[in-house]
Amino acid sequence: MELTGAEIFVRCLRDEGVEYLFGYPGGAVLHIYDALYKQEEVKHILVRHEQGAAHAADGYARSTGKPGVVLVTSGPGATNAVTGIATAYMDSIPLVVFTGQVMTHLIGDDAFQEVDAIGITRPCVKHNFMVKDVRDLALIMRKAFHVATTGRPGPVVVDIPKDITAHKTSYVFPQDPTLRSYKPVRDGDPAAIRKAAAVLAQAKRPMVYAGGGVVLGNAATELTELVRWLGAPCTNTLMGLGAFPATDPLFVGMLGMHGTYEANMGMHECDVLLAVGARFDDRVTGDLDKFCPNARIIHIDIDPASIQKNVQVEIAIIGEAGLVMREMLAALKGAGVRLDEAALKAWWHKIDAWRARHCLEYDRANTEVIKPQFVLETLYRLTGGDAFITSDVGQHQMWAAQFYKFDKPRRWINSGGLGTMGFGLPAAIGVQLAHPDATVACVTGEASIQMCIQELSTCKQYDLPLTIVNLNNRYMGMVRQWQEFFYQSRYSHSYLEALPDFVKLAESYGHAGLRIDKPHDVEAALKEALGQRGRLVFLDFITDQTENVYPMIAAGAGHHEMHLATDRELA
């Protein structure tokens, strides 16, 4: 029996095991929407803007490890999705994004709602395909899922002209999605692993620096075992939070621009650095000339292009983080050596002294104005550290990363690489759909939340009981902070005049809203919101306008040149 392209599209999604499709209809995808209407296996989630579709699919992917799937129409549907695609690309998130396209014979004629989606998305996808014949559709879709989810994951775009979805052919789910030109590496080179193990075993001041690759590669267990066997301090990047349990005494916190004093000083003084699934991003390394000046560096990564890109390392191991770390631990155990205990003890003594600086301290005694850190500490305490936290971008993101202690991977959902304001709310939609019984909180600010506020409507449609934690300081906080430090407090266009009444706004979307402006009301409000299993509660916390994120390494400085809150001066 022959099926139309639209029917094949839906059958392929079903055979790939796709649970949710995040999308928005339009002319070029109407055949597909008609096919979706006639079935119930693939559930379509209607967003209010295509950017939201991509972020929601992204949140679904980050929290489950499964690919997020998006369907948008041609032209503006595709361009609206681009920010979401680029966000996923920068953080290596597996997405498959289907864009409608005008009819094949109209391509290139500047037809209504035509854009060159392949050309526009090319620099921010792992790969993209255009379907030119309905007989290729099933295989291309299969390849798209294969490429998106294997190796270093990433978004894949499939552009489908409208006439292809009407043409008919027979359907067989293709068994083999492999491409001759795409063969991701899995196992690390055993010789390099043995060499790395030998270097690690000799370390006197070891440090483990783990990034998002450990989360994406489902290697948190292997990382935890290895770190505990070594007895070494472990730091996580912004993307790696949860890869190693934050409540473990070996964890020294996040590193980088707003990382902890102990993590950054540990980086600066370590003699062997094991980097796993991390890419030496500029926000992590600071000044490369001052980066880990005393360390022999071992780098495990699945992407050969990440090796020796920003930092020259001594031993590079290309492979899946979990497999490589398992082999490394076996090699260490097999060699029958342990790290020098006295040296390790002296190292921890140093680290504990750095810890004693309490770099995340803030004014807890303040009873007049809400400190944003206090809100996040309370959120952590009330949820037992077990919630899914999505975040937007800015000060609140850094505070959430600092104050919410993630013990499990895939709980911390934020736009790290691209830094996309507007990510948090739609991402939370994807997370809550994937985990209907879990507590999902979106930590945001009054500037970020307005970039995708329309998705409150989607939350209503699908009854998603999110908790929105809006840290409202009436400023684009991180912009304000930089202007205070580096532009002599000239707050150019970072003050948000004419803010909406978020309580009324939430209510108009059919949700509950609460405004909280006193520290002693914070806990009750959070309890109230988290207890509401049936509905979304928008908590509008009126916070201290002058609070800054500390510690801070100014751009271009080294890890040892941190500024703590007590310094109160910078640059």
Place this chain on the structure above:
Amino acid sequence: MRHIISILLENEAGALSRVAGLFSARGYNIASLTVAPTEDPSLSRMTLVTSGSEGVVDQIRKQLNKLVDVVKLVDLTDNERIEREMLLIKVAAEGEERDEIKRLSDIFRGRIIDVTDRAYTIELTGDGGKIDAFISVLQPRRILEVVRSGVIGIARGSITVKPDAP
């Protein structure tokens, strides 16, 4: 340092733009780039000449290899190799100059492929240095037009750039 990189690429629409886009997005140099289908119609062979520090060229190779359309990449710089470029040059040729230009063309093993009363069009192949030298000897005359193909290259001996070669 100058590098000459051979790439086997899926012969698909958009594959060339992925390579060109990579170079512009990451700020790499392209000195020349040639591409055409091979004996296997599903594959194109690209020869790319670039330059940069060893670190940059290492990244160029890795980023190119990462492109899903790239089937095989070999940096020919490391091998004994043959490089060729083709030149089509139209030069004013009048009076006694006609004989002299013909002689120069013969010395360089060029071929005059089109003739008018006032001009020759000469075809010449060779490595970049030879092409440069020929243009420079013609420079004192009136060069009407120059077309260069960009470099193609192949390794000497039995080394081949094939999809399944190691």
